[in-house]
Amino acid sequence: MANPNFIDYVKINCRSGAGGAGSRHFRREKYIPKGGPDGGDGGRGGHVILKGNAQLWTLLHLKYTKHIFAEKGENGQGANCTGRQGKDVYIEVPIGTIAKDAETGEKMAEITEDGQEIILLTGGRGGLGNTHFKTPTNQAPQYAQPGEEGQEKWIIIELKLLADVGLVGFPNAGKSTLLSVVSAAKPEIADYPFTTIVPNLGVVSYYDNQSFVMADIPGIIEGAAEGKGLGVRFLRHIERNSVLLFMIPADSKDIRADYEILLNELRKYNPELLDKKRLLAITKSDLLDSELQQEMEKELPSNIPAVFISSLTHRGISELKDLIWNSLK
Structure with a gap:
C-alpha cells in the first residue's frame, strides 16, 4: 500500500x-x-x-x-x-x-x-x-x-530526493532488500511487483564512521518514460543521485538486454542521466554456483563495474560498499 x-x-x-x-x-x-x-x-x-x-x-x-x-x-x-x-x-x-x-x-x-x-x-x-x-x-x-x-x-x-546512490532496476530486483540489509531503513518487502511505491532513503555505514545515503527508487518497467507502470513520477528522484546502481537478478534471462532496457528508459527521460557514474549489481547470486557465475560474467556489459551480491547470505555486500565508496570519491 x-x-x-x-x-x-x-x-x-x-x-x-x-x-x-x-x-x-x-x-x-x-x-x-x-x-x-x-x-x-x-x-x-x-x-x-x-x-x-x-x-x-x-x-x-x-x-x-x-x-x-x-x-x-x-x-x-x-x-x-x-x-x-x-x-x-x-x-x-x-x-x-x-x-x-x-x-x-x-x-x-x-x-x-x-x-x-x-x-x-x-x-x-x-x-x-x-x-x-x-x-x-x-x-x-x-x-x-x-x-x-x-x-x-x-x-x-x-x-527530488537527495541521495548519493540511487538503486535502479525492475520490480523485484532486490532493491528494497538490499537497502534493509545495508542500512537501518525498513522498506516494505514482498514477492509481488511494485512493492516499493514510494522512494525510501537509508544511511549506509562505512569504515571510520563514514557513510553515504542510498535511495531505493520504485521499480522501472519498459515504457516508464512514457508513463507506464509508475511512469516518470519517480524517475525524477534519480536526477539528484551521484551514482546509479543498476540491479539485475541472477535469474534474468538476459542481463545485458535488461541493462540496456533500463538504460534506455533513463535516456528517454533525461539523457543527462547517462553522464552519471554507473555500477551493476547482480542480485540473488546465492542461486548461482561458481561455474554458472563464471559463464554469466562473460555476458555482462563490458563498460560498467559489476559485482555479484546476495542480500540473503550477505555475499559481496562489503565488496559492493567498497565499489560505491570509491565511485563517490
Missing part, C-alpha cells in the same frame, strides 16, 4: 502582497495653518518565500494547501509615517525541492541547504507619499502614488 505520508508534488496558487498606497496628507497643527505636505509612504507587500527545512522529508504539509497569499502593505499616513510592511509568507520544504512556474515550466528556485531562503514572488512596492512631490512651483501636491500590485502565479513544488 502506498505511504500516504509521502507527497512529492503539489500545485499551489501563490500571491505576494500589494504595496500600500502613499498618503496624500498635509500638516495641520494649531498655529501652523499652512504646514505643507507630510504624507508618508506605503509599506511594501509581503514576499512569498521558499525555505529549506532539513527536518522535512515530504510535502505532505502542503497537500491540502491550494492558496498561499502574503499580506498587503499598509497605507502611508500623515506626519510622514510609513505604512507597516506586509508579513512575508514562508513555504517550508525539504532539501532537494524545486519550484516551477506551472504555466511555463520554468524553474524558479531550488533548495539545496537547510535554512536557505529564496523569494518566489516579490511583494509590491509601497507608493510614495505626497511629501516626495513637493516642488518650488507646487508646494501643495495633491498626488501620492498608489501601491504596486503583488504578483500571482500557480507554482508547482516538486521534491
Whole structure:
C-alpha cells in the first residue's frame, strides 16, 4: 500500500502582497495653518518565500494547501509615517525541492541547504507619499502614488530526493532488500511487483564512521518514460543521485538486454542521466554456483563495474560498499 505520508508534488496558487498606497496628507497643527505636505509612504507587500527545512522529508504539509497569499502593505499616513510592511509568507520544504512556474515550466528556485531562503514572488512596492512631490512651483501636491500590485502565479513544488546512490532496476530486483540489509531503513518487502511505491532513503555505514545515503527508487518497467507502470513520477528522484546502481537478478534471462532496457528508459527521460557514474549489481547470486557465475560474467556489459551480491547470505555486500565508496570519491 502506498505511504500516504509521502507527497512529492503539489500545485499551489501563490500571491505576494500589494504595496500600500502613499498618503496624500498635509500638516495641520494649531498655529501652523499652512504646514505643507507630510504624507508618508506605503509599506511594501509581503514576499512569498521558499525555505529549506532539513527536518522535512515530504510535502505532505502542503497537500491540502491550494492558496498561499502574503499580506498587503499598509497605507502611508500623515506626519510622514510609513505604512507597516506586509508579513512575508514562508513555504517550508525539504532539501532537494524545486519550484516551477506551472504555466511555463520554468524553474524558479531550488533548495539545496537547510535554512536557505529564496523569494518566489516579490511583494509590491509601497507608493510614495505626497511629501516626495513637493516642488518650488507646487508646494501643495495633491498626488501620492498608489501601491504596486503583488504578483500571482500557480507554482508547482516538486521534491527530488537527495541521495548519493540511487538503486535502479525492475520490480523485484532486490532493491528494497538490499537497502534493509545495508542500512537501518525498513522498506516494505514482498514477492509481488511494485512493492516499493514510494522512494525510501537509508544511511549506509562505512569504515571510520563514514557513510553515504542510498535511495531505493520504485521499480522501472519498459515504457516508464512514457508513463507506464509508475511512469516518470519517480524517475525524477534519480536526477539528484551521484551514482546509479543498476540491479539485475541472477535469474534474468538476459542481463545485458535488461541493462540496456533500463538504460534506455533513463535516456528517454533525461539523457543527462547517462553522464552519471554507473555500477551493476547482480542480485540473488546465492542461486548461482561458481561455474554458472563464471559463464554469466562473460555476458555482462563490458563498460560498467559489476559485482555479484546476495542480500540473503550477505555475499559481496562489503565488496559492493567498497565499489560505491570509491565511485563517490
